Amino acid sequence: MSSRFSFLIAAPFLSLTLACVPPPERAAARAANAAGDGDAQSCTNLAIELCQRAGDSSSACTSARQTVSLLSPRTCALGLADIDYAGARLAERGKPCAELTTRLCGDLGPETETCQMVDRELDKADPEQCEAMLEHYAEVLPDLQRMEARNQPLSPELTAALLAGDPPSLGPADAALVLVEFSDFQCPYCSMAAEAVHGIDPKYAQQVRVVFRQFPLGFHEQAHLAAQAALAAHAQGKFWEYHDKLFANQKALGRPELEIYAEELGLDVEKFVADYESDAIEQALNADIDVATRFGVSGTPAFFINGHYISGAQDYFVFERMFSERKAAAQAMVDQGTAPSAVYGKIIADGKQSAKE
Structure with missing residues (x-):
């Protein structure tokens, strides 16, 4: 059985392609043994594994759940067999929002209410949205600084x-x-x-x-x-x-x-x-x-x-x-x-x- 496989996790503004290159010998053996034809639980487990890595409230998790529901048990079993690779791709997709959160909270202050709001909202944002905000950071930051100024107690x-x-x-x-x-x-x-x-x-x-x-x-x-x-x-x-x-x-x-x-x-x-x-x-x-x-x-x-x-x-x-x-x-x-x-x-x-x- 071939060890190559790919499947797509997609949603508006988000696409996450999970694709294997020929894995090391040990990974190939694990994939061959683990995949089989899969069963009804395979897709549920795949969605759980992906959401654990992406964060249950993230847009990537929502997208993963939607797409996994369309996959066959066999494809889900293949995904589970190489879940580490899928997790790495998820982490890569999350980098723009993680970078944006770090920069904004660094400039706003990690204990501020606006930083906490940013952390909550960007956890659910699409990577493309975060990339756009990073490109326009000089405009985004002042707006949030004004928001935080309004959160301060009145003098x-x-x-x-x-x-x-x-x-x-x-x-x-x-x-x-x-x-x-x-x-x-x-x-x-x-x-x-x-x-x-x-x-x-x-x-x-x-x-x-x-x-x-x-x-x-x-x-x-x-x-x-x-x-x-x-x-x-x-x-x-x-x-x-x-x-x-x-x-x-x-x-x-x-x-x-x-x-x-x-x-x-x-x-x-x-x-x-x-x-x-x-x-x-x-x-x-x-x-x-x-x-x-x-x-x-x-x-x-x-x-x-x-x-x-x-x-x-x-x-x-x-x-x-x-x-x-x-x-x-x-x-x-x-x-x-x-x-x-x-x-x-x-x-x-x-x-x-x-x-x-």
């Missing part, structure tokens, strides 16, 4: 910055649950988010403080002026009414329209115009933009719920679920002696800047 300085100044807010000032929103009045997704925030169950009305921070994006030509106008309305105690006007009229945010909305809401228009053109309003807006930038916010809407970051528009039930979870944590702190008014500060000081959900 006291950043904790203070999140609520600093006089940002528009709703709800009790000493609420244990605080939602900080960074938004752009010309962003359609921010309009959707505003509806979601308004749709939060009234039962949370006295338990949650909603804080609005301006983050007009540069490519929205009218967003900056709209943000100034909203802060001018805030100076007259009408921010939320003006906020609703702007989101209801996102395609009409020019200077004349902004002044019309102020008049419709009964604002002192002369003072309103003077305010939104003032240095004080510009400084307040720049302070919001600075806070967003320091927190790594790059798009809108963006939210922090007791220090936990959420990006993009969300349905109201997402907020309610998080409120429910954070409320339980806050209540546990109160039960252990933390004053209700001190809960938020303590939570956020130990919190994270990235979402875990």
Whole structure:
């Protein structure tokens, strides 16, 4: 019986060819004796052996299981007879992902949460994907470094910055649950988010403080002026009414329209115009933009719920679920002696800047 054989383990983005060259005399004898016609258990054993070498959660293991299920018992028996060669080929195929994991964890730090995430995800990645990431390593690493930066505990300085100044807010000032929103009045997704925030169950009305921070994006030509106008309305105690006007009229945010909305809401228009053109309003807006930038916010809407970051528009039930979870944590702190008014500060000081959900 010939000692040459080959079979293919293949899956999308992954092909692993197991092929024998004429083996040494001892291996040939082992193959001849072991192979025979095989039996039903041969393929099960081959898959187990391959997955033990590749890792049960790896893409190579998944691919091996799929392909082995298509092989005849005889072919599986041949594979088992020369399993060391197959294992060596598997190890070779795993080198790109192993190298990528080593490099990333070396640069990120082996104890970081991002390194642990990389280790888990790359264990399941296809070698070709890892090779592509190695080729673009200079782009991959900074993205993961930014991710890790968001995983770091908030500094006291950043904790203070999140609520600093006089940002528009709703709800009790000493609420244990605080939602900080960074938004752009010309962003359609921010309009959707505003509806979601308004749709939060009234039962949370006295338990949650909603804080609005301006983050007009540069490519929205009218967003900056709209943000100034909203802060001018805030100076007259009408921010939320003006906020609703702007989101209801996102395609009409020019200077004349902004002044019309102020008049419709009964604002002192002369003072309103003077305010939104003032240095004080510009400084307040720049302070919001600075806070967003320091927190790594790059798009809108963006939210922090007791220090936990959420990006993009969300349905109201997402907020309610998080409120429910954070409320339980806050209540546990109160039960252990933390004053209700001190809960938020303590939570956020130990919190994270990235979402875990």
